[in-house]
């Protein structure tokens with residue numbers, strides 16, 4: 609075995625070589641780098657640190673929505689539009705590894721095969737393995753790798769389920785929510801929260817009956833939201849960071865106008881044959897222009913940074929606590945809660961006390 613120092617040096621040299629490969633746009637290096645962050649290998653930190661200063665050029669687009677609404681088909685068609693417009697595209701399909709979506713990764717590969725062989729496109733499926741903060745941490749890191757490698761647009765597909773949706777909104781510059789007709793009572797079917805994260809709403813499968821009804825229901829929901837005057841997006845962060853403007857200084861009316869100027873558009877598509885997809889691309893670009901022209905881009909960059917730091921902190925704090933708790937401690941607590949001797953709060957407090965006193 610090598611001494612720890614030598615191993616560390618070797619790891620650092622490897623990370624440096626890998627970073628150089630990523631920056632040169634070498635596909636094999638990009639694939640390897642993503643594998644490193646996905647499997648949470650220690651040298652991933654050095655790799656990401658080396659890449660960080662080279663990020664910030666890509667526009668990141670999150671695509672979320674119910675299972676089967678056509679996200680992968682839309683992402684494929686969108687990538688084709690971007691290629692036709694001369695831009696390079698990185699695609700991440702995030703599979704939450706749930707039993708309901710088993711096989712989605714394989715399906716995505718088949719669906720996205722229209723893009724294979726194009727060196728201007730890089731496609732990667734990522735499994736999250738349900739680890740704590742796993743989705744946001746490794747997805748955000750893979751996005752950074754694609755960004756540093758020079759891909760100009762990065763499309764991240766994730767199934768719209770719970771936390772994944774919030775994570776994608778905090779990872780992306782522009783969030784698309786994909787709906788499909790035929791969900792019964794349309795107004796009921798508009799999930800709470802989607803309007804909060806959507807920058808662009810897409811009603812896919814417009815070739816099916818009921819698409820116009822879905823569009824109308826979404827329009828109504830948007831109008832209701834707008835009349836409520838809600839302009840704050842991407843909240844729900846654990847970490848709070850304020851605007852740079854001191855609270856005593858009133859916001860210039862012009863700033864308020866710029867910030868509230870984005871009206872969420874509703875696009876109708878038949879992703880399967882490409883109908884309406886160019887309009888979605890145009891709306892993404894319009895949203896990007898709006899972000900850059902207002903102070904919203906700077907705000908989103910802050911949300912992204914905060915979200916990434918928070919994900920790392922969560923995972924690290926969790927790991928440290930578990931590493932220092934006595935191995936039998938958790939099982940003993942589980943037994944006491946199961947046999948109703950202790951309530952879960954008291955059990956957790958006792959475990960934390962043992963952690964504090966071991967300092």
Ligand SMILES: Nc1nc2c(ncn2[C@@H]2O[C@H](COP(=O)(O)OP(=O)(O)OP(=O)(O)O)[C@@H](O)[C@H]2O)c(=O)[nH]1
Nearest residue numbers: 674675676677678679680681712812813878879880
């Ligand atoms: N009729 C119709 N079918 C479509 C359209 N777009 C996609 N589909 C079909 O809908 C099914 C699901 O499409 P996907 O693109 O895999 O949907 P998804 O949202 O990525 O699915 P998951 O990743 O499993 O959540 C496939 O059989 C597609 O061929 C469309 O515009 N019209």
Ligand SMILES: [Mg+2]
Nearest residue numbers: 679680712716
């Ligand atoms: Mg899919």
